[in-house]
Amino acid sequence: xxxxxxxxxxxxxxxxxxxxxxxxxxxxxxxxxxxxxxxxxxxxxxxxxxxxxxxxxxxxxxxxxxxxxxxxxxxxxxxxxxxxxxxxxxxxxxxxxxxxxxxxxxxxxxxxxxxxxxxxxxxxxxxxxxxxxxxxxxxxxxxxxxxxxxxxxxxxxxxxxxxxxxxxxxxxxxxxxxxxxxxxxxxxxxxxxxxxxxxxxxxxxxxxxxxxxxxxxxxxxxxxxxxxxxxxxxxxxxxxxxxxxxxxxxxxxxxxxxxxxxxxxxxxxxxxxxxxxxxxxxxxxxxxxxxxxxxxxxxxxxxxxxxxxxxxxxxxxxxxxxxxxxxxxxxx
Numbered sequence: 489x490x491x492x493x494x495x496x497x498x499x500x501x502x503x504x505x506x507x508x509x510x511x512x513x514x515x516x517x518x519x520x521x522x523x524x525x526x527x528x529x530x531x532x533x534x535x536x537x538x539x540x541x542x543x544x545x546x547x548x549x550x551x552x553x554x555x556x557x558x559x560x561x562x563x564x565x566x567x568x569x570x571x572x573x574x575x576x577x578x579x580x581x582x583x584x585x586x587x588x589x590x591x592x593x594x595x596x597x598x599x600x601x602x603x604x605x606x607x608x609x610x611x612x613x614x615x616x617x618x619x620x621x622x623x624x625x626x627x628x629x630x631x632x633x634x635x636x637x638x639x640x641x642x643x644x645x646x647x648x649x650x651x652x653x654x655x656x657x658x659x660x661x662x663x664x665x666x667x668x669x670x671x672x673x674x675x676x677x678x679x680x681x682x683x684x685x686x687x688x689x690x691x692x693x694x695x696x697x698x699x700x701x702x703x704x705x706x707x708x709x710x711x712x713x714x715x716x717x718x719x720x721x722x723x724x725x726x727x728x729x730x731x732x733x734x735x736x737x738x739x740x741x742x743x744x745x746x747x748x749x750x751x752x753x754x755x756x757x758x759x760x761x762x763x764x765x766x767x768x769x770x771x772x773x774x775x776x777x778x779x780x781x782x783x784x785x786x787x788x789x790x791x792x793x794x795x796x797x798x799x800x801x802x803x804x805x806x807x808x809x810x811x812x813x814x815x816x817x818x819x820x
Contacts, residue, residue, distance in 0.1 A: 491772050492538040493619040496640050497555050497626045498600035498633075499543055502757075504580040509804050511590070513654050522797030524654065527758045530561035531799040533764035533785070537772065540564035542613060542640075546599040548684040550575040559672070562796060567613045569662040573599040573668045574699045580757065583727030589756070593660075608636060610643035619768060620644035622679075623654040626691065626695065627671045628661035629650040645678045653766050654683040661698050679770030681771065682707070682717045683764055704737035715739060716771075718781070720763055720788065730792070734763065736783035738777045745785040753792045762791035762799035766806065786810045 503517035529539040541563050541701030545551030547570035554564050562587060583589035593602070614620065620640060620743070627634035644651050657668055672692040675684070686703045691695040697703030704717045710783060716738050723731040730753060734745035766787035770780025786809040791799040808814045 490616060490618050492540070492617040493529065493532055493621060493768060493772075494542065494614055494617045494644075495529040495621045496622060496637065497523050498576055498595070498598065498629060498705045499541075499545070499558075500576040500578050500595060501554070501582060502578055504582065505688055507704060508582050508584045510578065511592070514581075517544065517579070519654060520796050521557040522623055522758065523772065524656075524761050525621060526558060526563070526757075527619055527761035527797050527799070528678040528768070529563045529688075530558065531762055531791075532769060534800055535765070535769045535803050537769060538564070540613070541565060541619075542567045542608060544569050544603045544607070546573055546575050546601045547571060548575075549650070551599070557656065560561035561800075563805055567608065568632055569603075570661075571599055571601055571602065574693075576600065583754065585728055587727050588727055590713050591757075595629070598629075602631060603630075603636050603637050605633045605635045608640070610640050614647050614649060615643075618650055619650045619652065619772065621652045621654075621676070621764070621768065622652075622673060624656045624668070624688070625658060625661065627675060628658055628668065630664055631666065634666070634675075638675055643676055650681065651678040651679045652683075652768060653682040654760065655688050655692050656683070656760070657688045659691070664691050669694060676714075677711055680709075680713055680715045680751050681767065682714055682793075683719060683760070683767070684717060685719045686701070700735055701737055701742040704742070708739060716767075718758065718763075718784070719765055720785070724756035730756070732759075732782055732789055732792075732796070733779050735795045736767075736777055737782040743778055743781050747782045748789045750789060750792050755795045756792050758797035758799060759788045759791050763788035765799065769803070782810045783807070 502520040507513040529541045576598035579592040581590040718736040721733045733747045736743045767783030
């Protein structure tokens with residue numbers, strides 16, 4: 489099977505305060521480029537998987553720099569399109585100890601929000617792929633983004649690709665007159681591998697349950713194309729100290745990973761994307777469900793030690809953590 493993954497979504501300019509400075513203290517910001525779906529593509533590229541990301545950038549130096557950033561991560565950028573408008577921005581203030589991290593978005597009227605059906609030739613983009621990935625962020629941005637996401641999913645289904653979706657619900661993004669329940673069901677019905685917590689299921693499709701497993705069973709009944717549903721459990725002792733566990737429901741049983749104690753977090757942004765990339769890698773390489781879950785959880789844990797949105801670790805590093813090998817050692 490050809491292991492090529494296509495991701496679709498907005499990339500933003502990330503401006504973060506230096507170190508652990510507050511917004512009110514910052515006299516400069518560090519610039520990076522990242523987006524949830526692109527983070528997945530970049531992480532998979534580090535795992536040795538062929539990836540391409542599809543998006544729309546402003547036709548200016550920021551759009552060119554964002555494209556070059558993806559290329560440095562080994563992501564195919566040939567299907568990116570360019571146009572008017574602007575680059576979306578988000579500002580990050582890293583928390584520490586008991587002070588939480590904060591994000592401020594400035595993404596209104598971005599180039600990506602003006603994407604429209606017909607701008608992307610999905611039959612060409614997907615022709616050599618085996619997997620398509622989207623998230624719930626994209627259809628929340630604009631009607632055009634929602635329509636293109638549906639266009640991509642329909643094309644992927646026609647070509648018999650595996651389709652994954654992190655249906656994370658972002659309440660503050662849905663500002664164009666539609667709700668998540670208006671848009672998400674038609675996107676989810678063709679999606680096979682899902683990341684969602686109980687709250688995401690309830691907000692996006694009106695499905696809930698007393699337990700995660702119960703919610704998954706109800707979700708599967710409503711959306712029979714779903715083969716796996718996964719999520720992470722995070723216990724936040726402080727901004728710097730979290731515990732992380734992965735859950736995976738495969739239609740037969742609920743699996744739970746080992747729990748990791750993360751006591752000196754460097755950057756938690758992108759941890760969910762690292763988990764998603766780990767799941768995709770596990771399924772693509774025919775790992776067992778148990779091994780896939782352990783790999784995905786360990787990948788997410790390692791991301792918390794890396795500055796920026798992208799998980800730049802290798803397969804060997806993840807597998808060593810799963811086995812408890814070389815943890816915190818100085819490797820020469």
